[in-house]
Amino acid sequence: MSWRKQAAYYALLTALVVAAVELLSAAFLYLQHRDRIGAAAGRAIGSPTLEVLRQAWAVLFPEPSYTRMVRIPDGFFVDDAEQGYRANPGRYVFRYIRQRDGKSGHIDTVVSISRDGTRFTGNAPASPQRQIYVMGDSFVFGDGVNDRQTFAFLLQTAFSRDAVHLHALGGYSWANALVTLRRLEDRIAADDVIVLGYAAYYKERHVAAPARLRSIRDWMATSFPNVEPSANDRLLRARLDGADRLVLDTIPMHCRFNADYCASPEPSAEHVDKVSIALLRAIARTTKAKVYLLHMFGPKDDPVLANLPATVELIAATPADFSYAMRDDVMGFDDHGGPYWHYAMFMRLKQVLAVD
Incomplete structure (x- = not known):
């Protein structure tokens, strides 16, 4: 050769x-x-x-452990019998910390929580034309950005005759949204609007899957190594009883206090989809208002997105639905969406709500 x-x-x-x-x-x-x-x-x-x-x-060769995020002052989260936990009213600084090449740096974001537990979205009129209720997880809440950078704040600015209420929090799911809607049911009119965030990863949260508890354990170990988990911390869980009726309850959040559950087999994908669909239908039945489902992340062929209730309209807002790069982060300090992502969500919602 x-x-x-x-x-x-x-x-x-x-x-x-x-x-x-x-x-x-x-x-x-x-x-x-x-x-x-x-x-x-x-x-x-x-x-x-x-x-x-x-x-x-x-x-x-792991990096030396250090706290990657602190909330100033302490006490941001408080127990809630129905939700598992909620935000405590007040003004906070969320500080995101990063260590590179032996040097530490951080950024600060301002987070303001109103008396009713919602995040500040700007000044609403005394007699709004309609109420816009925004619900979801940390992406919807705006972890990593300031009060005036969330897409909910941008919506309030654009629709100054309406009142925008941001009922979202890190780790929340549709189960939390259902509890919120049941609390607000008498205040929501048919002409009001519900914006409901959704991503494929919500599904394991809906059922409080064992993998969800393990991910919290690992996240706490890497991001908050000096924080001792509390036995009082709980997660809201949705499940189906023997008659396939939707039931909500809470379970201990941390594997340390829920070891057998944490190590138990994962529910099947079919079961998780079934519970998620039941949650969405319960949400649609609970309110007379139109529900806009903001699909932020996940596949288009997600079974949960098929055969939506008549009062639920899908808004496609995954990165693949934009013709430009919009999935920024918090300057590399955190994985949540940054200002460009929030602006993209705002623009997609603005188009829909303007003709509502």
């Missing part, structure tokens, strides 16, 4: 090995993150192999 043929042979062999390793690494990353693919959409990780090696290096 000539040297040219040998070189070509080894080049081809090397290419095949590299391709195989890349495919195996991509498969590993998919299996590892398949439940949260939507939240990571729009972020290029480069070579899957390099990403796997980076993760392996982080496991073998």
